[in-house]
Amino acid sequence: MNGVPKELVISERQIAESLAESSGNPWFAWDSYRRFIQAYGMVYGIQRDTFDQLIKRHKEQAGINFKRYFTGDQMRAVALDYKRLVTEAGIDLIESPMEQLFLAIKKVFSSWTSKRAMDYRKIIGISDDWGTAVTIQCMKFGNRSRESGSGVVFTHSPKLPGDTIRLWGDFTIGNQGEDVVSGLVKTLPISELQREIEKRDTKISMETRFPKIFEQLRRIVQQLIYEGGWNAQEIEFTFEGPEPENLFVLQARDLSLRDRKKIAKFDAGSDALEAAFLGQGIGVSGGAMSGRIVFTLEEIDGFRRQDPNAKLILVRNDTVPDDILEIDAADGILTARGGLTSHAAVVAYNLGRTCVVGCENLICNEEDKTCELNGIVMNTGDFISMNGYKGTVYQGQMTVV
Known part of the structure; x- marks a missing residue:
């Protein structure tokens, strides 16, 4: 919006x-x-x-x-x-x-x-001369029970080529949609294929936990894309129970899909990567990158004054829409919470930033300007490396090719 x-x-x-x-x-x-x-x-x-x-x-x-x-x-x-x-x-x-x-x-x-x-x-790059609309809807409750939930689904995978419909995204059980897009809760993958490719640390996907909701979503998507001729879509939904009639589509909009480019990789052997490995999150966008840790916009500005070409990675427990300036100013984003469809992830993807979210073992203390991952405490200015495609995080600076 x-x-x-x-x-x-x-x-x-x-x-x-x-x-x-x-x-x-x-x-x-x-x-x-x-x-x-x-x-x-x-x-x-x-x-x-x-x-x-x-x-x-x-x-x-x-x-x-x-x-x-x-x-x-x-x-x-x-x-x-x-x-x-x-x-x-x-x-x-x-x-x-x-x-x-x-x-x-x-x-x-x-x-x-x-x-x-x-x-x-x-x-x-949106004109200030436009305006926003207001949609009034009957409320549906994803927090009604442990058989209800909310989520966001992409009709096409941002990780796989081709125009084939593949349901991809995030959902959460017993929560409202705002929890998902705000990046404040642990999310679950939509499909089994997504769970496997993203190496999610869960045995649950919507496809297995709520198969009837998954199939109803697939039918709706096929109707929009194949019969209606719509572009790839990003769809917000809520379900109040496990049956198809319990599913409600809240909104749908065109999905932003960037042109595919060659993904950067680390110039390091598997042994070196394994030794430096700190944690696994959800890869949102970009490839391999190394940069200095920052926690605030002021720190970003300070490093930019010293070296305009410095690569900087914003580290947070979570990011909310208010953090748009920080996301834009940094080269990479790493968060402890949130999923593929959170505000921060979507904005980072659209801006072409390298982004890893949902790195559960990450503990970020923004007041002290420190973060901890896999028992390693890191401070402002320390180097960290991550892969925005695989969702992996490593200690120190690595050469990127």
């Missing part, structure tokens, strides 16, 4: 309580309310990290690592804590769903002139 608006889900406390009762799943109802409160607060300037720290404290108190292990009452407490955070920030939470709807429409329109959107358009 050229305006890069926040997504808002229409909900409020009474609706959440009614949804908890009618669905018989309080966790789902209060998780949905929590998500709404967070989206509402972020539109008014509260940082995502503030909410992340709050839910982290609740996880520590409950002795769990993942929010799906909260009880319904615990998730209710989290949601109400989110609401307290927003109201204490002086933000008026409108309780009327209709008023919320019109507020959301206005916020999407006004997002066109936000700094983030203007930076994005300048980098991508």
